[in-house]
Amino acid sequence: MKRLDSLLLILILVLTGYYYYQNVDKIIYTRDVILQGVEQSKSESGIVRVEIFENGVVRERKSFVKEVVKNSEERNMLFMEIPEDIPVQALIDGRMVVEVNGRSVIGALQSDNVVLFEDVDMALYIINGDYKNTVAKLIE
Amino acid sequence: MIFGVIFGILLLGAVFAGWYVFSLQAYKKDSLQVMNSAHLAFLLTIFHVVATVSIAGIVVKNTSWYVLFMISAVILGAVVATFRKTFQQNLMSLNFALPKGRLLMIGIWLFVILQVFALGRGILAPPNVFDSQVYHLPISINWFQDGEIKLFDDVPVGRFNYATKAPKMLNYWFLAFSQGSIHFVELSQYFGLILLMLSVYGILRNMKASKQWAVWGALLAAFIPIVVIETHTLQDHMLLTAIHFAVVKLLLDFVDMKFKSDRWGIMMMSLGLGLLLAAKFSAPAHVVAIFGVFGLLYIKDIFRLLKVKNIPAMIGGVALIALVGGTWYILNVLNYGSIFGPPQPQSEKEAILLTNIMQVPKRFFESAHRYTPDLVNISGYGPFAVTVGLLGSLFAVVRYFKNRKVVGIVLSTVLLQVLYFSVYLTPYNYRLLIFMPVGLIIVGIYYISQSKTSFLQSSVKGLALLSMVFVLFTTLQTDYFRQPFRAWQNYFMSYAEDQTIVRLDYTTDKYRRDNSFLFIDQFVPRPEPILYITQHEYGYDDLVIAGYYDNDLQREAIWGGHISDSAYVTSNGEGTEELVAYMRNRNISYLHNNIVFFYNNPVELQPGEEFIELTENLFYLPDQL
DSSP, X not given: OHHHHHHHHHHHHHHHHHHHHHTHHHHHHHHHHHHHHHHHHHSOEEEEEEEXXXXXXXXXXXXXXXXXXXXXXXOEEEEEEOOTTSOHHHHHSSXXXXXXXXXXXXXXXXXXXXXXXEOSSEEEEEEOSOHHHHHHHHHO | OHHHHHHHHHHHHHHHHHHHHHHHTTBOSSTTHHHHHHHHHHHHHHHHHHHHHHXXXXXXXXXXXXXXXHHHHHHHHHHHHHTTTTHHHHHTTOOOOOOOOHHHHHHHHHHHHHHHHHHHXXXXXXOOSHHIIIIIHHHHHHHHHHSSOOSSOOOSSTHHHHSOOHHHHHHHHHHHHTTSOTTSGGGGHHHHHHHHHHHHHHHXXXXXXXXXXXXXXXXXXXXXXXXXXXXXXXXXXXXXXXXXXXXXXXXXXXXXXXXXXXXXXXXXXXXXXXXXXXXXXXXXXXXXXXXXXHHHHTHHHHHHHOOGGGHHHHHHHHHHHIIIIIHHHHHHHHHHSSTTOSOOGGGOOSSHHHHHHHHHHHHHHTTTSOOOTTOTTSOOOHHHIIIIIHHHHHXXXXXXXXXXXXXXXXXXXXXXXXXXHHHOOOTTGGGGGTHHHHHHHHHHHHHHHHOOOHHHHHHHHHHHHHHHHHHHHHTSOOSOOSSXXXXXXXXXXXXXXXXOHHHHHTTSHHHHSOTHHHHHHHHSOTTSOEEEEEOOOTTOOOOOOGGGOOTTOOSOEEEEEETTTOSSBOTTSBBOHHHHHHHHHTTOOEEEEEOTXXXXXXXXXXXXXXXXXXXXXXXXXXXXX
């Protein structure tokens, strides 16, 4: 019986080695997700709540998570991404009114895909499409 | 909300206690009576929830939490009243002492850590698996919003009607007691997980494995990757597997004459069978595999039942099976002419058995894909089952070929796998096959537990811990998010009321292609109902329905029919005369075109001049001036 058990153990060890060898990528994937998280958690981020009205109907209060960057004048630059099919034009032409932290703000179309809402200590950029490149350009 | 959930869980505790005392009467007094009774009591608790929700929804037609409470109180009161003289004394016989062993304690702590993650994930995040959003969750939501359970209705997804409903009733328990919070609904998966662990433990103890090895078996079953993943979904495969092995255990108890009488055995096995059939509409294959194999192996014991005095119990058993499980199949025959509902396009393929068998090595060793709830081209069995479990089972069959329990579990598991392999081939079909790793673990652990070789036993315990650590780590992130950490960070940093189904999931394929759901989630006021029209390819009604709902189920989503036969939209997408009248009469301002996962040129809606297009596929009907 001992011989049979020894054979079993050898086979188990071989098969176990093969299994883990085949599955190293799962460990690497999870490790990368965790490392990516550690890296991202170092960057500052924040939330802005916005109320939007349209056609006289109050829309839900929203929270958009975005990046917050301090510019050279120590002013916060906030970046918000909205779904691509919400036209940024609608945010400034009266079809949608945006409130930030309970105060109405007036936006200005800065480019085809960016609306800027300026306040005393912050500049909120609502970006529609091509988020990464647009943010990079704005920070520059 | 949270107090409601706690109340619902405490009520389940009381229900379990009541059924435990009841179950003690079913088993003979021996060293396993307490364990056997606890196992049976948990199965009866599941039955209790299914029966309570059925009575409330189908008979009383009021699915409020207090109706569930009152029905439960009446049933529980009857049980307590029956055993009032010995209730406390019997209840005290429950013993949760764990066997000793340093490695086992590490395993138990790993299990605790795993459950902290799984439970936390299940509660903090809403259901985000595709099937959950197509039908598992929407069925329970319909019951919550309608206040009743309709056995057949006009529905956008066929499975609302033809799916067996026991798992949805377990979901509903938490939906009702949390008063509509989608955050607690996944707690229902613990019915399956706990029953699975109790069943594995019970079978191993029945096979004369030591307490310590039986606990190892239960822990390892809980560490099967797909079991871990399903604890934070609404999938029903784990419950199906748990009841499968609960029935196997009851059968072994019966042939070992553990029940006080054959009548007890017949009634309890019938209950298990009924629940098994009610768990999923593939359950008949499980019944065939279990009773086909064990029936042949224990043919003498079957004949033992054929006595005149057992006839009333047999009639009662058949009635119980028909009522608990058969109902759903009878309804399918009445509604669709087939016990499985309409034909399934996925099962109409050729030579699938051979293809499935050829895929076994690749699937078992899991290198093709990472862990996700869909298990794309992998098995989700994890390292222990396909190494120690597989080899231990092979050696067990060789060494214990006269042991009918070993042979029965192995043969019924293989037969069931072949049955599934014969009819079902998709990259995702191994979700249904959780019984295989559980069977391998039971038989593999049994072999190791009977070994007299201590180095083999110690090595296997070490490998068991290694596999637990591997599974704990690799199942931490199992979603389809493109940037997983960013997705979770965004979700958790948003305000509680914004932590919705769509909010968590909007970077995945479900919502990325069609932003209208994100628009609805963010901009449509929650009390505003939405009328939606559906489009899908024939036979593939995989429509995302759960995306319409907010965290507290305030929003109502009303189905306006499939575009080909809707009363409100013509087949080329134009609104009919009835559309505006219907919406105005019902105070509905929003019209949605539900085309998620419909790739072949879906029809664009053009509802009429009265409507404003808010975004692609979403229209707003302003009030009349």
